[in-house]
Amino acid sequence: MVVLYLGGNHIGGGIPEWLLNINRETLRILSLSTNSLLRELSPTICKLSSLIRLDLSHNKLRGKLPNCFGKFSKSLSVLSLTDNSFSGNIPNFTKGNQLKLIDLSYNLFEGKLSQSLTNCKMLGHLNVESNKLNDVFPYWLGTLPELIILNLRANQFHGVISEHRTKLHFPKLYIIDISYNNFIGKLPLKYIQSWNAMTSISVENFGYLTSLSINFSAYFDSVGNPVFYFQTILIIKGMYRQFDGIQNIIEIINFSNNKFNGEILEVIGNLKGLYALDLSKNSLSGSIPSSLGKLAKLESLDLSQNELSGQIPSELAQLFFLQYFNVSYNHLSGSIPQQNQLSTFESSSFEGNMGLCGIPLPNLCGNSEALKPPLVEDEQQEESSYLFQFGWQVVVIGYGCGFLARLFIAKIVIP
Numbered sequence: 284m285v286v287l288y289l290g291g292n293h294i295g296g297g298i299p300e301w302l303l304n305i306n307r308e309t310l311r312i313l314s315l316s317t318n319s320l321l322r323e324l325s326p327t328i329c330k331l332s333s334l335i336r337l338d339l340s341h342n343k344l345r346g347k348l349p350n351c352f353g354k355f356s357k358s359l360s361v362l363s364l365t366d367n368s369f370s371g372n373i374p375n376f377t378k379g380n381q382l383k384l385i386d387l388s389y390n391l392f393e394g395k396l397s398q399s400l401t402n403c404k405m406l407g408h409l410n411v412e413s414n415k416l417n418d419v420f421p422y423w424l425g426t427l428p429e430l431i432i433l434n435l436r437a438n439q440f441h442g443v444i445s446e447h448r449t450k451l452h453f454p455k456l457y458i459i460d461i462s463y464n465n466f467i468g469k470l471p472l473k474y475i476q477s478w479n480a481m482t483s484i485s486v487e488n489f490g491y492l493t494s495l496s497i498n499f500s501a502y503f504d505s506v507g508n509p510v511f512y513f514q515t516i517l518i519i520k521g522m523y524r525q526f527d528g529i530q531n532i533i534e535i536i537n538f539s540n541n542k543f544n545g546e547i548l549e550v551i552g553n554l555k556g557l558y559a560l561d562l563s564k565n566s567l568s569g570s571i572p573s574s575l576g577k578l579a580k581l582e583s584l585d586l587s588q589n590e591l592s593g594q595i596p597s598e599l600a601q602l603f604f605l606q607y608f609n610v611s612y613n614h615l616s617g618s619i620p621q622q623n624q625l626s627t628f629e630s631s632s633f634e635g636n637m638g639l640c641g642i643p644l645p646n647l648c649g650n651s652e653a654l655k656p657p658l659v660e661d662e663q664q665e666e667s668s669y670l671f672q673f674g675w676q677v678v679v680i681g682y683g684c685g686f687l688a689r690l691f692i693a694k695i696v697i698p
Contacts, residue, residue, distance in 0.1 A: 335358050
């Protein structure tokens, strides 16, 4: 037996010992996801020394992971434990491992993020979202040459993101989510400057992304050997798209719900491949950089609930793919640009800025309409004709759907 899938079968209790003792040297893939497994994980699982994929996600497993867990299989490429109740520290990972994907999200892991993760030289995706990790920003992960996705969302990470003297600063990073933590200080300039993977623009525009998943598939060749490959699945406005391999097609920065201060960096405008930028619910000040208008692929921009001032740059009207825009509850002033996409958003995108005026807000710029005397019927008709002659038109307010901050990485996997 090489591949064993038992997902979604309502299996309860602990993982059966007989299951962990069969075909130890030949079993390559074990999936027990989406069951009702309980109890702690038995150390017997470490005897499955030939595994390349282990998926125990979406169960009710609890307790600490066995001490052997980070070293039992040097061939392991994918480890998915998401949506359980595992606790304690994240295990140590030994040198020479083949791990490409580690998903420990939605558990109860605590303490610091294990620096043994630097031994995972092939790691492309690390997800520790929604745990109880309490640590400073793990700058040392920047030395991992293949890291594409980093998700630290909803933990207790804290402090200033210091710019340490490392040779690499996440050179292949496409997605970073550090939202819902307690980071402080200014936005990390040198890190953002080094994210070269985000500076390229993909050839094809994929529309407004609502879901991303990376699925694992396997088949057997003519002589019975297993062949493994990735598939990337996108759901865009309800439309299903599938690609072979892991596609570097979206770039996302989510720094929201922290305590960052200072100004929004001009250099963010150089990340021309960005699809979504969320800096909301911080204490950022100063003006909105006009360089954000160079983010030609941007589909979601959220700068709400900060201390931003000045006018909304007219350059943002160049963002033709923008589907979600929110600058509410800042200290912005002046007129709202009416060109292109910026004229399609509802008043909720701009509310809470006392100095802003113009459509779609009720207060017109200069309050010129309020100073005019009431018009009689004939005058109203004449005024309507006058406005028409000068090309005024009704602006239809579009509804911008919010961008899904969380990534659903499911059934993920192998080379």
